[in-house]
Structures are given as structure tokens and as C-alpha cells.
Amino acid sequence: MKSSKFIYTQALEVNDALQALAAGNGAAKPMSGSQSLGPMLNLRLARPAQVVDVGRIPGLRTVRGAGDVVEIGAAVTHAEIEDGVHEPLADHPMRKVAGEIAYRAIRTRGTVGGSLAHADPAADWVVTLAALDARVRLASPRGEREVQADAFMLGAYTTVLESDELIVALIVPRSSQTLQWGYHKVCRKPGEFAEASAAAYFDVTRGCARIVLGAVDGPPILLHELSAAVANASARREAGAVTREHLRQAIAKALPARDAIDRKLFTACVERAITQSGVLANLYHGE
Incomplete structure (x- = not known):
């Protein structure tokens, strides 16, 4: 058509x-x-x-470090993040996420701001930015405002954006030695939309512990209790303090309407995201 x-x-x-x-x-x-x-x-x-084409606005195509955060222009492409073109993101965990978005041809043109504004529940940046505790900077004729990434999406394809507002930048924490990160998604085939996803982000320096579910047919879901439990177990080096059953219970509480198969997919995503982060090396020791 x-x-x-x-x-x-x-x-x-x-x-x-x-x-x-x-x-x-x-x-x-x-x-x-x-x-x-x-x-x-x-x-x-x-x-x-x-249709207002904003893809060539120089101010939306830059990435700069500012203290302990990185400001990413909304028109920066997935491929640029994947390739480490911008120095502040060269060693950032966002590179791994970017490299798994759809196909290379799409990553070459698709932008981080455009993906977030589209607000597809299965999108990678939606769950990633929520897990990173990122902020979204919006501009309008009335000025600028910032919104927490986990509050930006209201529902499937619905956001807090007003009709005269534009995403101009995303503010994410810098990569550091204390940042521990994991991301996993389940797709029918590479490049396909995710059926389930999860991101885990832990940073002792920032006092941040966040495990977030994506591809949940709506806004990403932050697992507050599980995040705190994993962070505490890691700090105390308590092997076996968090078990697979804890994960299953957290998923069941967050997704009560989902069937057993769906819950198993999300449990696997959370488990692998935590494992990737390295925050609990012996997550199920003794289970």
C-alpha cells in the first residue's frame, strides 16, 4: 500500500x-x-x-559525556551505537542491545528517539532505558522538560508526548567499573519482535538495582522486590539466597494474567539477564 x-x-x-x-x-x-x-x-x-523530518538536525545527531551521564541525541541511529562511533558509548552496554535490534539495514536508519516515541511494547530501547533509569528530554515551544524513561510509555504505542513535543535527547548513566548489566530477549528468529525480554542493571556507586520486564503488551514492568533481593544477596555474597522459585514468584506477581508458558519465557529472560550481569555468580547454588 x-x-x-x-x-x-x-x-x-x-x-x-x-x-x-x-x-x-x-x-x-x-x-x-x-x-x-x-x-x-x-x-x-x-x-x-x-510529516516533519528531523533526521538531519545536527543537535539531534550528537552524543556527549556530561559528568556521570551520557546525553544521546534522539536522531542517533542504532547502528552508530552498535559500532561504537561515539566515544562516550564506545564501552557502554547499550552497544550490545543495539546490535540485536532487528536487522542491520533497519539499524542503519532507525533511531533511538524514534523507537522510543513509537512505544512498541516489544522494542529493545523501551525496556533498556527503563532498566538504566534513563531520562528522556522533551522540547516544545513552551520549553524543555525531562521524564523518567520508565514513566514515558503509558501503554502500547502511547506515551506522555504532547502533539507539539519532540524527543531531543536521552540521558543515560556512563559506563563504569561498578556497572553490571544484562539483557536477554526471546524471539522466534533473529531480528523478529521479542516475545519476552528482560534487562538487569546494578550499580553500587549509584545505588541502583533494577530488573525490568519488556514485551509485556504495555509499559515495561520494574520488579522492585526482586531487584532489591538480588542486590542484597550480591552485597552479602549469599549463595543461593535468590532461587529460581523466587524468580517464578516475581514473574507470577507481575504477570498474573499470563499462562505458564509465557511466565516460563519471562523467567528465563530474567535468569539470563541476571547471569549476564555477573551480579550473582552462583545464583542457584544449592537449589
Whole structure:
């Protein structure tokens, strides 16, 4: 199919894009790599009167370190993160996540901000940024605001973005020697949408312990109690303090409507994410 007619506007500055979005009165949509909005246009699931291309705005294409965080421009592509093009992300765990998104052709054009704005529950960045306790910087004619990544998505394909707002940057913690990280997803085949996913992030320096479920048909789910239990067991070096049964119970509590097979998939994702992080080397010792 082909998209319905729309006005195409290419913005070369953030202010130009914001003015175009505001003038659209809710009928204008920003587009960067077109890997999310593009298919929806062609299927006519989205019919904006105007598309504002923000992919060439220099301010959205940069990555810079700022203290203990990294600010990632919304139009930075998955492939750039995967390849370590930007020095502040050269040794960041986001590189591994980026390299597993869809296929290389999509990663070359798709952008981190566009993926987050699309808010597909199965998307990799949705769960990753929630686990990293990242912040999303939004700009509008009224100014800028920041939203926690785990509060950005309200539901499937629904976010806190207002019609005249644009994601301009993502703020994530820098990689450090105290950062321990794991991410695992289950797909029918490489490049396919995830049926279940989980990310685990622990950083003693920041006092952060987060285990998050993705691909849950809605916003990612933070497993508060399990995160704290794993962090405490790791700090006390208590082998066997967290067992597979603890994981199963946490998943059952978070996903009460899911069947046994789905819960097993999510349990496996959480188990492997924790194992990858190395935070509990003997997670099931003695079980």
C-alpha cells in the first residue's frame, strides 16, 4: 500500500521542527529514520496531515559525556551505537542491545528517539532505558522538560508526548567499573519482535538495582522486590539466597494474567539477564 497524502517538511533546526509541530495542531508527526512511522504510513495506520523530518538536525545527531551521564541525541541511529562511533558509548552496554535490534539495514536508519516515541511494547530501547533509569528530554515551544524513561510509555504505542513535543535527547548513566548489566530477549528468529525480554542493571556507586520486564503488551514492568533481593544477596555474597522459585514468584506477581508458558519465557529472560550481569555468580547454588 501507499500512504495517504501529507505535507513533507524537512527541519534543520530543533526550533524549526517545534514550530512546524505546533502549527500542525496535532495533525503533524515528527519522523527521523522512518523505520517505525514509515510502515504505519504505508499501511495507513497513521494518517498525519504533515510529516516533519528531523533526521538531519545536527543537535539531534550528537552524543556527549556530561559528568556521570551520557546525553544521546534522539536522531542517533542504532547502528552508530552498535559500532561504537561515539566515544562516550564506545564501552557502554547499550552497544550490545543495539546490535540485536532487528536487522542491520533497519539499524542503519532507525533511531533511538524514534523507537522510543513509537512505544512498541516489544522494542529493545523501551525496556533498556527503563532498566538504566534513563531520562528522556522533551522540547516544545513552551520549553524543555525531562521524564523518567520508565514513566514515558503509558501503554502500547502511547506515551506522555504532547502533539507539539519532540524527543531531543536521552540521558543515560556512563559506563563504569561498578556497572553490571544484562539483557536477554526471546524471539522466534533473529531480528523478529521479542516475545519476552528482560534487562538487569546494578550499580553500587549509584545505588541502583533494577530488573525490568519488556514485551509485556504495555509499559515495561520494574520488579522492585526482586531487584532489591538480588542486590542484597550480591552485597552479602549469599549463595543461593535468590532461587529460581523466587524468580517464578516475581514473574507470577507481575504477570498474573499470563499462562505458564509465557511466565516460563519471562523467567528465563530474567535468569539470563541476571547471569549476564555477573551480579550473582552462583545464583542457584544449592537449589
